[in-house]
Amino acid sequence: MVFLSNLVNGISLGSIYAIIALGYTMVYGIAKMLNFAHGDVIMVGAYIVFCAAQYWNLPPVLCVIAAMLVCTLLGITIEKLAYKPLRQATGLAVLITAIGMSYLLQNTALLIWGANPKVFPSLFALDTIWLFNGQLAIKPETLITIAANIVIMTALTLFIAKTKTGKAMRCVSEDRGAAELMGINVNRTISVTFAIGSALAAIAGLLLCSSYPQLMPTTGSMPGIKAFTAAVFGGIGSIPGAMLGGVLLGVIEIFGKAYISTELGDAIVFAVLIIVLLVRPTGLLGKPIREKV
Amino acid sequence: MSEAANLPLLKVNDIHVYYGAIHAIKGISLEVNEGEIVTLIGANGAGKSTTLNTIAGLLKPRQGSIAFAGMPVDGTAASKMVYKGLSLCPEGRRIFQQMTVRENLEMGAFSRPNEEVEASMERVYGFFPRLKEREKQVAGTLSGGEQQMLAMGRALMSKPRLMMLDEPSMGLAPILVEQIFNIIRGMNEAGTTILLVEQNAQMALSVANRAYVMETGRITMEGDADRLMHDDNVRKAYLGS
Numbered sequence: 001m002v003f004l005s006n007l008v009n010g011i012s013l014g015s016i017y018a019i020i021a022l023g024y025t026m027v028y029g030i031a032k033m034l035n036f037a038h039g040d041v042i043m044v045g046a047y048i049v050f051c052a053a054q055y056w057n058l059p060p061v062l063c064v065i066a067a068m069l070v071c072t073l074l075g076i077t078i079e080k081l082a083y084k085p086l087r088q089a090t091g092l093a094v095l096i097t098a099i100g101m102s103y104l105l106q107n108t109a110l111l112i113w114g115a116n117p118k119v120f121p122s123l124f125a126l127d128t129i130w131l132f133n134g135q136l137a138i139k140p141e142t143l144i145t146i147a148a149n150i151v152i153m154t155a156l157t158l159f160i161a162k163t164k165t166g167k168a169m170r171c172v173s174e175d176r177g178a179a180e181l182m183g184i185n186v187n188r189t190i191s192v193t194f195a196i197g198s199a200l201a202a203i204a205g206l207l208l209c210s211s212y213p214q215l216m217p218t219t220g221s222m223p224g225i226k227a228f229t230a231a232v233f234g235g236i237g238s239i240p241g242a243m244l245g246g247v248l249l250g251v252i253e254i255f256g257k258a259y260i261s262t263e264l265g266d267a268i269v270f271a272v273l274i275i276v277l278l279v280r281p282t283g284l285l286g287k288p289i290r291e292k293v
Numbered sequence: 294m295s296e297a298a299n300l301p302l303l304k305v306n307d308i309h310v311y312y313g314a315i316h317a318i319k320g321i322s323l324e325v326n327e328g329e330i331v332t333l334i335g336a337n338g339a340g341k342s343t344t345l346n347t348i349a350g351l352l353k354p355r356q357g358s359i360a361f362a363g364m365p366v367d368g369t370a371a372s373k374m375v376y377k378g379l380s381l382c383p384e385g386r387r388i389f390q391q392m393t394v395r396e397n398l399e400m401g402a403f404s405r406p407n408e409e410v411e412a413s414m415e416r417v418y419g420f421f422p423r424l425k426e427r428e429k430q431v432a433g434t435l436s437g438g439e440q441q442m443l444a445m446g447r448a449l450m451s452k453p454r455l456m457m458l459d460e461p462s463m464g465l466a467p468i469l470v471e472q473i474f475n476i477i478r479g480m481n482e483a484g485t486t487i488l489l490v491e492q493n494a495q496m497a498l499s500v501a502n503r504a505y506v507m508e509t510g511r512i513t514m515e516g517d518a519d520r521l522m523h524d525d526n527v528r529k530a531y532l533g534s
Contacts, residue, residue: 164403167399170389171389171400175387177387178383179400181371182400183404
């Protein structure tokens with residue numbers, strides 16, 4: 001029973017990583033950059049939900065929508081102001097800018113909301129579900145997180161496969177110059193990618209703080225790094241890879257903490273990543289890099 | 294109306310293009326009239342592809358002007374040129390390897406309204422029956438000749454007034470080259486004006502109406518394709534006899 005409970009918690013935590021990892025993997029696939037500020041967009045999203053619920057007394061649905069709107073705008077603005085001018089620059093310049101943007105967001109949050117942790121309100125007014133004669137407790141946050149993950153994955157996969165904008169994203173990801181020749185506006189496509197990634201970050205922020213209700217300006221950074229790990233683990237650039245990598249990472253982390261050592265939980269996660277990358281350098285579902293003939 | 298008919302479809306006037314400090318195109322002027330096949334021949338590194346990429350908007354000329362259908366287009370982004378009726382089938386094909394044949398063709402029609410796509414697809418399949426057989430196959434698994442057909446079909450999907458082809462014969466077996474050039478002639482007869490860049494001067498001159506010869510960033514000769522085919526200098530330099 002403890003095993004089952006750990007498994008459910010692992011999948012739930014992994015679902016949050018998966019949703020964050022999507023943002024990393026989409027931006028990497030299409031804009032060819034690592035947006036290290038992504039974790040901090042999650043934190044901003046969580047603060048917006050917090051303010052909307054605590055100070056403005058908005059109903060839960062509006063809290064989520066407000067956070068998604070703010071994060072979408074934030075994501076597009078970050079891309080326009082910080083990354084777009086560096087489109088022709090080296091990868092390192094963009095990477096350093098992204099790290100700088102991450103600190104800028106954290107410190108701005110520190111300025112606005114202070115360093116004291118906020119207790120995140122519970123938005124889901126549902127009862128805990130008891131299974132197996134009360135031996136297995138499943139919290140509503142856990143179920144909602146897993147459900148949200150499945151819905152988001154399905155919707156995003158369909159969006160990329162079927163819609164005109166989704167197909168344009170795949171073209172930009174594969175060959176930016178050829179995409180332009182088709183009449184695809186590359187800058188607009190990259191903006192849309194950031195918008196989607198950031199809106200997902202807002203949802204991830206809400207889910208993260210619902211399960212782990214302590215909110216600080218640095219709340220986003222560790223999950224951000226782990227989700228990035230999950231994206232690499234699954235094969236960066238691949239959407240099913242982000243899903244698989246995220247869920248596996250969550251399960252490994254919870255099992256590692258439960259059965260091996262609580263303190264070493266994070267170390268175990270990264271050790272697994274190192275081993276996977278030694279065996280499969282492109283990640284679990286990543287495409288092998290082919291030499292152009 | 295009658296005035297527009299007399300204007301060339303494409304008029305490139307004294308363009309200069311640089312790669313950083315390298316002066317790649319040193320003042321090129323050329324014209325393509327509606328309905329023609331015009332070819333641009335020359336050795337490797339003469340600047341033929343650079344010229345096409347500049348007309349398509351992928352590169353910006355530092356000097357000079359480009360007019361398409363009577364409107365100035367130099368400095369227009371590549372993604373807008375296809376909406377004006379100009380498409381480029383780029384060097385090295387650059388098809389979307391991970392998409393299916395059908396998806397590649399759909400992307401070729403990105404600039405067109407959705408309801409037109411089916412009819413354009415049928416038209417392209419008319420020129421390239423092989424592509425219809427391979428419709429659901431992932432493009433990266435096609436043979437070289439099929440990939441070239443896909444690249445040309447994709448460029449045709451935008452219903453261009455002017456189609457620019459960059460080295461369509463590159464790396465293909467002689468029998469396929471023949472086939473590709475027959476299709477180029479067919480596309481032209483069906484109403485598409487063509488600007489063709491080729492290293493295979495023999496083939497290019499045999500299908501073209503007019504030709505320009507390029508050497509190290511400049512045009513050194515121009516005229517009717519038939520006349521150039523029998524010109525001694527051209528024969529020595531490009532036709533190997």
